[in-house]
Amino acid sequence: MKALFFDGSLAVKEVPVPEPKEHEVLVRILYSAICNTDLEILKGYMGFHGIPGHEFVGEVVTPGRKLSGRMVVGEINCPCGDCYLCNTGRRTHCPDRSVLGIFNRNGAFADYLVLPEENLHSIPDNLAQTSAVFTEPLAAAVEIFQQVHIRPAQKVFIFGAGKLGLLIAQVFRLNGCNYQVLSRSETSAGKAESMGINAALISTLNDTDKAEVCVDCTGSPEGITIALAHLYPRGKLVLKTTVANPDMIDLNQVVINEVEIIGSRCGPFAPALRLLASGLVDPRPIITATYDFGDILQAFEFAAKPGVLKVLIRH
Ligand SMILES: [Zn+2]
Ligand SMILES: [Zn+2]
Incomplete structure (x- = not known):
């Protein structure tokens, strides 16, 4: 089969079709x-090193199984x-886990992948594949609500209007809370507004503008510092960004303001699928481009450009 392979550099290679284990x-x-x-x-x-990719929609082709022939999405942690x-x-915290396309397990940028059957969720018939492919990142957005009680009367700041920020904002919008997405870029803030999301530029915030919950999904090392500066005492700081620079965090402020910091990663697929199938969350405006698998190297180049949101690969 054809697969995108990373071993320090990216290339499309011919590799054997993976052999599923018993489960x-x-x-x-x-x-x-x-x-x-x-x-x-x-x-x-x-x-x-290996085949990256962890966001996918596919068809189970192993015969004689519960999900055979079904269209599925898959949870990425294999504990x-x-x-x-x-x-x-x-x-999802098993120390011996593999993670699809991220750790010890080949991923989705290939003709085929293997996953434990228990990781798979069949997608509702009415759900477009181009929406279902957002299940994994939307589940990560939903995870915030698994971890933190967001009260509808509260004020929330979401820092970052990228791919994940725009999904997170759509889930907060359903809660009824007074949320606002804050972006450094006028284009991104405008994009969010065009999706009916409350958005503004970070530069318009005053020092006194604070929220009970701040979510950092900026993907930048400074995001956490900015989010912390706009959090009320005893507020909650939710971190969705893995590039935080610990040297930049003033832990004295965390102590003085009795701030709660919540790290947040992978979330539950079932509610994410319900939100997508019901149309309560619409990820389609987040798609900037769709490339054929044959053009995946160009797709990666394009995806790294500033302002580009989701890039889909059609296999
Ligand atoms: Zn385990
Ligand atoms: Zn992802």
Whole structure:
């Protein structure tokens, strides 16, 4: 099969079709999407070498299984199922896990992938594949609500109007809270506004503008500092960005203001699929371009350009 392979540089290669283990199934990829994590992997994140890609829609082609012939999306963490963390409801933190296209497991930028069948969710018939491919990042947005009680009467700032910020904002919008997306770029703020999302430029914030909950999804090391500066005492700071620079965080402010910091990563697929299928979250305006798999190297070049949101790959 054809696969995008990263071993310090990116190339499309001919590789063997992966063999599913007993509890796994073979999935033929129909759509995949480029995530910031993929762009970070190319810079050395997680030291990953292999086939990247963790956002996908595909068809289960292994015969005789519960999901055979079904259109599916897949959870990316593959835990051991048997350790202390797995047995205490923290499977996405299993120390022996592999992660699709990120750690110890080949991913979705290929004709086929294998995943444990239990990781897969069949997509509702009425859901377009180009929307379903957003299930994984939308689940990450939903995870915030699994972790933090957002009260509808509260004020929330979401820093960053990128791919993830625009999904997170759509989920906050449903909650009824007084949320605002803050961006450094006029184009991004305008894009958010065009989607019916409350948005403004970070530069318009005064020192006294504060929120009860600040979410950092800027993908930049300074994001956390800015978010912290606009948080009320005893407020909650939710971090969705993995590039935070610890040297830039003034932990004295965390102590003095009794701030709660919540790290947030992968989330539940079922609610994300419900939000997409019902149309309550519409990811389609976030798609900047769709490339054929044959042009995936150009797709990666394009995805790294400033202002580009989601780039889909048609397999
Ligand atoms: Zn992702
Ligand atoms: Zn485990």
